Amino acid sequence: MNTVKHGLSIGIERIDNHFFLNLKAVGKLTHADYEIITPMIDSALASVKDPKVDALIDATELExxxxxxxWDDFKLGLKHNNEFGKIAIFGNKNWQEIAAKVGSWFISGDIKYxxxxxxxxxxxxx
Structure with a gap:
């Protein structure tokens, strides 16, 4: 049997007064992945009063x-639009850099690849 690894892992760290959301995307993301991760992100950000969160997205294993x-990713970004200060996308594929530029059109924070x-x-x- 061939097992295909995919999904999102999430972590939240605090350094002084900065909150950092760490996401690692692996494989081909599915709607089912977002059904799991979206409530986790919503809950984590709800626990921060007036959150200004910086995020690091590791997309090196994202296919x-x-x-x-x-669409789920787009909706999640719009929902938390004003809560993000900076989003750094760490990747290794040209299309990820293009996706970061497109994402910057919809998020109020700074996005950089x-x-x-x-x-x-x-x-x-x-």
């Missing part, structure tokens, strides 16, 4: 989204 999952994790982290904490 693609199902169409419905891409990086192909180096250290650079992404440094930008977030400046």
């Amino acid at each position: 693609c989204w199902e169409v419905r999952a891409a 990086f192909d180096n994790l250290g650079d992404a982290t440094a930008w977030l904490i400046q």
